[in-house]
Amino acid sequence: MPIWNDDNASHLLNRAGFGASRKDIPKYLHYGHAQAVDRLVSIPGSGAKGPGRADDDADDLAALRAWWIKRMVKASSRRLQEKMCLFWHDHFATGVSTTKNNLRMSLQNRTFRLYGLGSFRQLALEVTRDAAMLDFLDGNLNRAGKPNENYGRELMELFVLGVTDLNGAENYTQTDVTQIARALTGFQIDRDTNLGYFDPTRWDGGSKTLFSGKSFQAAGALGVLDAAQQPLPANRNVIDILLTHRDSDGELTAPRFLARKLWEYFAYPGPSKALVSELAAAFIGSGFVVSELLRAIFLHEEFYSERAKTSTVKNPCEYAFHAVRALDVKTNAKSLADLLSDMGMDLFDPPSVNGWNNGLPWVSSGQFLARFEFAQALAAGRDSTLRFRPELLAVPGESPDAVVNRVLGRLGITARVPDGARQALVDYLGVAPDFSDLAVLDTKVRGLVMVALSMPEMHVH
Amino acid sequence: MALTRRRFLTRSALAGAAITAPHPLLRAMLGPGTAHAAPSNPILVLVQLEGGNDGLNTVIPVAGAQRGLYETARPSIGVPAVNLSATLIDNDPVTHDALALHPAMTALKTLYDAGKVAVINGVGYPNQNLSHFRSEEIWFGADPVAPFGDGWFGRYLETTFSPSDLVAVDVDSTLNPIFVAPGANTLAIVRLSDFRLPDDPLAPDLAAKKLALDTLYGVEANPLETSGLQRTIAASGDLLLSKIADYALVPTGWSSNLDPLGTSLARRLKQVASILRYDAGLPTAPTGARFFHVRLGGFDTHTQQGALTQRQPLLLGRLSDAIAAFLADLAGISTALADRTLVVTFSEFGRRPAENDSGANAGTDHGASSVLFAVGNAVNGGVYGRVPALDDLDSSKNLKFHTDFRRVYATIIDQWLGAPGDHVGLLPGAPFSTLGFL
Numbered sequence: 028m029p030i031w032n033d034d035n036a037s038h039l040l041n042r043a044g045f046g047a048s049r050k051d052i053p054k055y056l057h058y059g060h061a062q063a064v065d066r067l068v069s070i071p072g073s074g075a076k077g078p079g080r081a082d083d084d085a086d087d088l089a090a091l092r093a094w095w096i097k098r099m100v101k102a103s104s105r106r107l108q109e110k111m112c113l114f115w116h117d118h119f120a121t122g123v124s125t126t127k128n129n130l131r132m133s134l135q136n137r138t139f140r141l142y143g144l145g146s147f148r149q150l151a152l153e154v155t156r157d158a159a160m161l162d163f164l165d166g167n168l169n170r171a172g173k174p175n176e177n178y179g180r181e182l183m184e185l186f187v188l189g190v191t192d193l194n195g196a197e198n199y200t201q202t203d204v205t206q207i208a209r210a211l212t213g214f215q216i217d218r219d220t221n222l223g224y225f226d227p228t229r230w231d232g233g234s235k236t237l238f239s240g241k242s243f244q245a246a247g248a249l250g251v252l253d254a255a256q257q258p259l260p261a262n263r264n265v266i267d268i269l270l271t272h273r274d275s276d277g278e279l280t281a282p283r284f285l286a287r288k289l290w291e292y293f294a295y296p297g298p299s300k301a302l303v304s305e306l307a308a309a310f311i312g313s314g315f316v317v318s319e320l321l322r323a324i325f326l327h328e329e330f331y332s333e334r335a336k337t338s339t340v341k342n343p344c345e346y347a348f349h350a351v352r353a354l355d356v357k358t359n360a361k362s363l364a365d366l367l368s369d370m371g372m373d374l375f376d377p378p379s380v381n382g383w384n385n386g387l388p389w390v391s392s393g394q395f396l397a398r399f400e401f402a403q404a405l406a407a408g409r410d411s412t413l414r415f416r417p418e419l420l421a422v423p424g425e426s427p428d429a430v431v432n433r434v435l436g437r438l439g440i441t442a443r444v445p446d447g448a449r450q451a452l453v454d455y456l457g458v459a460p461d462f463s464d465l466a467v468l469d470t471k472v473r474g475l476v477m478v479a480l481s482m483p484e485m486h487v488h
Numbered sequence: 489m490a491l492t493r494r495r496f497l498t499r500s501a502l503a504g505a506a507i508t509a510p511h512p513l514l515r516a517m518l519g520p521g522t523a524h525a526a527p528s529n530p531i532l533v534l535v536q537l538e539g540g541n542d543g544l545n546t547v548i549p550v551a552g553a554q555r556g557l558y559e560t561a562r563p564s565i566g567v568p569a570v571n572l573s574a575t576l577i578d579n580d581p582v583t584h585d586a587l588a589l590h591p592a593m594t595a596l597k598t599l600y601d602a603g604k605v606a607v608i609n610g611v612g613y614p615n616q617n618l619s620h621f622r623s624e625e626i627w628f629g630a631d632p633v634a635p636f637g638d639g640w641f642g643r644y645l646e647t648t649f650s651p652s653d654l655v656a657v658d659v660d661s662t663l664n665p666i667f668v669a670p671g672a673n674t675l676a677i678v679r680l681s682d683f684r685l686p687d688d689p690l691a692p693d694l695a696a697k698k699l700a701l702d703t704l705y706g707v708e709a710n711p712l713e714t715s716g717l718q719r720t721i722a723a724s725g726d727l728l729l730s731k732i733a734d735y736a737l738v739p740t741g742w743s744s745n746l747d748p749l750g751t752s753l754a755r756r757l758k759q760v761a762s763i764l765r766y767d768a769g770l771p772t773a774p775t776g777a778r779f780f781h782v783r784l785g786g787f788d789t790h791t792q793q794g795a796l797t798q799r800q801p802l803l804l805g806r807l808s809d810a811i812a813a814f815l816a817d818l819a820g821i822s823t824a825l826a827d828r829t830l831v832v833t834f835s836e837f838g839r840r841p842a843e844n845d846s847g848a849n850a851g852t853d854h855g856a857s858s859v860l861f862a863v864g865n866a867v868n869g870g871v872y873g874r875v876p877a878l879d880d881l882d883s884s885k886n887l888k889f890h891t892d893f894r895r896v897y898a899t900i901i902d903q904w905l906g907a908p909g910d911h912v913g914l915l916p917g918a919p920f921s922t923l924g925f926l
Contacts, residue, residue, distance in 0.1 A: 164790075165790045165791050165851075168790075168791055168845060168849055173844060173845045173846070174844065175790055175791070175844050175845065175851070175853065176790070176844075176853040176854065177788075177790040177853070180618070180619070180854070184619050184621075184622075185621075190617070190619055190621075190622050195635075201618055201883070201884040204618070337716055337717060337718065338716065338717055339717075340717065340721075369661075369682075371661045371662050379538075379620070379621075379785075380620075381620070381621045384662055387663075387668075387720070388662040388663055389662070390721055390724070390725075391658070391661075391662050391663035391674075391675075391676035392663075392674075392675040392676045392677065392683075392724070392728045393660070393661050393662070393675075393676040393677050393678050393682065393683070394661050394662055394676065395724075395725060395728060396682065396683060396684070396685075396728070396732075397661075397682070399685060399686055400682075400686045403686035403687065403688060404686075406688065407688040407689070407690065407691070409690070443714075443718060445707055445708060445713040445714060447703075447704070447707035447713065448703075448704035448707045448708050448713075451700045451703035451704040451707065452700060452704070454700070454703075455696055455697070455699070455700040466691075469690070469691045470688075470691040470692075470693050471693070473688060473691060474688070474691070474693045474696065474697050477686075477688070477697060478697055478700045478701055478704070481701060482704060482708075483705070483708050483714070483718050483719075483721040483722040483725060484718060486721055487717050487718050487721065
């Protein structure tokens with residue numbers, strides 16, 4: 028077990044949420060490691076839902092975005108739940124610019140909040156009948172005699188299995204795509220409720236064969252739901268059948284696929300096969316419960332390694348919300364969606380069904396400059412959209428060194444800043460600044476925060 | 489030595505074919521043009537059609553047996569022959585039957601008639617994957633086998649330029665993998681007007697903040713000071729800070745043929761034209777950018793693809809109009825600039841010949857080979873290769889490719905970028921024979 032110290036508690040709160048405020052770290056230190064993790068993962072599903080009507084009104088969408096951002100920025104006990112909403116939005120990526128329906132996006136967001144920490148089987152089933160997803164990947168047009176392969180392919184490729192397994196073997200063939208497309212026929216969207224449902228008259232009830240020739244081959248009248256909207260038995264239910272798919276070395280595919288993806292999201296890219304298999308075993312042992320996979324990740328010694336603390340580029344939400352929390356910035360979240368958009372993250376509108384390009388693309392030049400813009404907007408925050416108070420960071424009579432050290436400490440990057448870079452911040456404050464002078468606070472302390480938030484260290488965790 | 493011999497053999501094969509084969513077959517095999525020297529400081533604009541562009545409704549059989557098969561496969565989204573008379577191009581080099589561009593592409597047709605458009609049919613790769621994302625990686629990396637590592641153009645940059653030469657710009661908010669390689673640096677710019685350092689309007693202090701940022705990024709870019717991802721970010725940020733001043737001076741308010749189009753592709757190509765215009769006007773060419781990637785999304789037409797209206801016709805019209813306006817802009821700036829510029833389109837795959845539904849909902853699922861365009865004054869215009877046969881589909885009922893996509897890349901590298909050779913190291917599986925469209 029890792030030593031339960033400031034650094035590790037801060038790392039856990041950065042990854043399992045959106046960064047720690049000053050009060051968070053002592054609280055989670057006090058819990059101890061196991062209980063701290065338990066408090067983060069053991070959160071029941073929430074039915075909280077943002078605003079939005081069944082059209083693509085831009086003001087409604089802005090309100091929906093602000094509603095979710097506010098939850099992410101302020102979440103305390105539910106911080107991991109909101110982080111997982113973001114993860115699943117990236118995983119089951121669906122875009123409002125295609126669906127043109129804010130209500131359906133809001134309902135999908137609630138689905139992630141309700142089921143995102145629970146059974147993955149349930150979550151996959153809910154997403155399969157989710158109205159926004161049915162619209163986004165044409166599931167509502169997929170019907171007997173007129174199969175549409177769009178959702179079936181992505182269900183296997185992006186949502187449950189991956190193109191290839193951990194050994195590089197192909198997980199499915201084009202024949203499997205055509206077969207699963209037929210099995211997924213029959214879903215429709217109720218235009219009054221904006222909910223998806225199964226219409227058996229549109230379902231292809233004929234026999235299909237999935238994974239032909241494999242030990243886990245499944246054949247018969249495959250589908251997902253019955254006329255009463257209840258899941259078909261496991262031997263005919265394609266969601267269950269996908270969960271029985273095995274890698275070429277005989278291990279279950281989906282648990283490894285998800286364990287790897289979650290590890291890469293929360294720790295670092297390229298985990299070893301042994302680590303992935305170990306996490307997958309915990310997931311299988313729990314009956315595919317997502318929170319138990321996350322518990323295994325957050326309790327793992329490797330999660331607290333130097334590599335896990337320095338090898339991932341923060342996505343724009345992680346970068347921005349960490350800064351807001353660490354510097355006690357007050358916000359009504361209304362301006363944050365646009366700032367996130369400039370940094371490359373349009374909430375409710377990821378670039379494709381593959382979600383966002385996580386990693387170094389986040390800091391390619393245009394988006395990197397947008398992070399400077401965010402840093403400036405936060406540092407210059409003087410109203411309810413963003414309110415940052417420089418007097419909280421500089422006490423009259425203090426030295427520039429003391430102020431710089433306080434800012435770096437709050438941001439949690441002290442140990443990673445080289446002396447020369449720290450000196451550039453001290454020099455920026457000038458010789459003997461008077462922190463009782465409001466002009467100095469307004470120009471130099473705000474300016475210092477803009478520069479500090481723009482440092483390379485701020486983008487890595 | 490090996491390189492020279494391969495080129496000799498290629499040319500011998502060409503010469504032999506010229507003697508023994510009838511003209512259309514020669515065109516089918518080798519294309520209509522003869523190669524000429526690459527320009528100095530060539531400019532390349534790669535236009536990516538995201539989602540898998542349906543080649544069969546982009547370059548359409550107008551007559552003959554393939555036309556009959558086309559109409560059978562596409563009762564709803566098939567473009568009626570009567571709508572194709574204004575966009576006819578040369579006949580299919582193998583079937584000799586008439587072909588036409590989609591009627592939305594009248595601007596491209598005008599360029600075609602001027603001999604500036606190469607239509608390269610049947611482009612693809614072995615064992616088409618049919619996944620958008622894997623197939624994009626294959627096109628980006630020029631490698632249909634290995635997991636994605638580097639972009640092929642990133643490898644070209646890495647072997648040709650120093651990391652501080654920022655010669656490539658992705659007109660996007662995020663950097664496309666095509667430009668990514670360990671020793672390659674590329675800028676991603678959506679709007680030149682945003683390419684600047686911000687300041688606090690109520691308490692301005694820009695010069696001091698810039699000095700602090702320049703200093704600390706300089707320190708952290710030093711491998712003795714930082715490591716890993718932190719240093720990677722510091723190094724690219726350091727380079728970026730050094731280029732901001734150059735790009736801040738690029739004017740964007742000039743009157744461009746792209747302005748009236750109002751599409752995102754037109755806006756993005758306007759950024760490219762602005763950079764090229766600025767550099768062309770100054771002997772030092774301050775930005776030095778010559779290689780660009782722009783993206784046009786929306787080609788994943790599983791539904792509502794449309795024959796004459798709806799999704800794909802709209803996109804093809806936008807593509808055609810924007811390319812034509814862009815080239816008109818460059819010609820208006822200087823003939824020399826237009827002569828140095830090549831535009832090449834690509835898409836991760838084509839689409840299935842058979843439509844998947846009927847009426848307005850009809851669309852097409854993921855396919856295999858597709859068509860791409862190379863456009864510019866230096867292009868040897870014409871039709872390269874046949875439209876893949878509709879009566880000889882692969883096991884997924886998709887069009888078979890006959891031209892490996894890496895032959896297109898090899899042609900660009902060899903004939904346009906002026907880097908002849910076997911391209912081992914740039915193109916996995918090399919050598920590939922060139923196509924003659926340049």
